Amino acid sequence: MQIRIGTRSSRLAVWQAEHIQTLLQAGGLTSELVLIETKGDQVLDRSLSKIGSKGVFTQELEDQLRAGSIDIAVHSAKDLPSTLPAELAIIAFTEREPANDVLISRDPTLSLAGGKAFVIGTSSTRRVAMLKHYCPHLSTVDMRGNLQTRLRKLDEGHCDALLLAYAGVHRMGYDDLIVQRLPLDEFTPAVGQGSIAIEAAESLVVDKLAAIRKLTNHEPTEACLLAERAFLARLEGGCSIPSFALAQWNNAETIRLSGGLVSLDGSQLLRETFVGGPHEALALGHALAESILARGGDELLEQIRQYL
Numbered sequence: 001m002q003i004r005i006g007t008r009s010s011r012l013a014v015w016q017a018e019h020i021q022t023l024l025q026a027g028g029l030t031s032e033l034v035l036i037e038t039k040g041d042q043v044l045d046r047s048l049s050k051i052g053s054k055g056v057f058t059q060e061l062e063d064q065l066r067a068g069s070i071d072i073a074v075h076s077a078k079d080l081p082s083t084l085p086a087e088l089a090i091i092a093f094t095e096r097e098p099a100n101d102v103l104i105s106r107d108p109t110l111s112l113a114g115g116k117a118f119v120i121g122t123s124s125t126r127r128v129a130m131l132k133h134y135c136p137h138l139s140t141v142d143m144r145g146n147l148q149t150r151l152r153k154l155d156e157g158h159c160d161a162l163l164l165a166y167a168g169v170h171r172m173g174y175d176d177l178i179v180q181r182l183p184l185d186e187f188t189p190a191v192g193q194g195s196i197a198i199e200a201a202e203s204l205v206v207d208k209l210a211a212i213r214k215l216t217n218h219e220p221t222e223a224c225l226l227a228e229r230a231f232l233a234r235l236e237g238g239c240s241i242p243s244f245a246l247a248q249w250n251n252a253e254t255i256r257l258s259g260g261l262v263s264l265d266g267s268q269l270l271r272e273t274f275v276g277g278p279h280e281a282l283a284l285g286h287a288l289a290e291s292i293l294a295r296g297g298d299e300l301l302e303q304i305r306q307y308l
């Protein structure tokens, strides 16, 4: 049963796809990688919000799922839109790495709390808005491209530091450049950060789907990601909306979901926290979204959408 795995061609994406290959191999399933370029990989001269907030890193892989030229598509869970086309579904989430954002620099003395002003490279509206909220003394410069490109730009002096997901930095082996791991209760990550999602078409043979899911899905991570994605779906937030959410698995009993919305200028930050059972993941996500919207999140979203 050869599994055809679709993936973007960045080093991080290939690492993630090879990680899935390793999990499948452990269960005796052989597979091959199919490298697919996406719009988000090709268009690098504009910010993500300007090239479309939905599916810029996923659309082309989903096209090949529908065409049947690949069996599964491997994505960073945070890059998947909160709602998928009817004929596609996420069949597994891998065990999540620590979901923190991290500050990367060649200067080990830099710190968000140090009071020293410096320039951070990031293209994430969430990270820019949060920095404006918590660290108004710092400035940012738009930074697109894969991890290696961003590190090159850092070394060329385009910025003093980068703000990235620990998961990507760790998977690429750059832990020695981490100068600060940001606190989750302030710099709460984007929905899905740190987990790898496997997407398939409804046409995938059932026993193939079951075998893949059995070898790759991590149930606590899945419950948390379902809660986070339900929040994002109800908010109807695209990848470029500065929303944030993190569900944490306390034990087999409860999930703690904390999340919200921050204005583009960082002046307003709405956050709520809900706790519920793993089987209430979707309801938790919806409750969080309704609470944020009711507290002024709906007006804030309107302002954000007009600007982006």
Ligand SMILES: NCc1[nH]cc(CCC(=O)O)c1CC(=O)O
Residues within 6 Å of the ligand: 057, 076, 077, 078, 079, 163, 164, 165, 166, 167, 168, 192, 193, 194, 195, 196
């Ligand atoms: N398109 C950005 C993206 N998508 C997934 C990751 C990191 C890996 C992950 O969150 O699992 C990144 C880079 C970043 O946010 O630093």
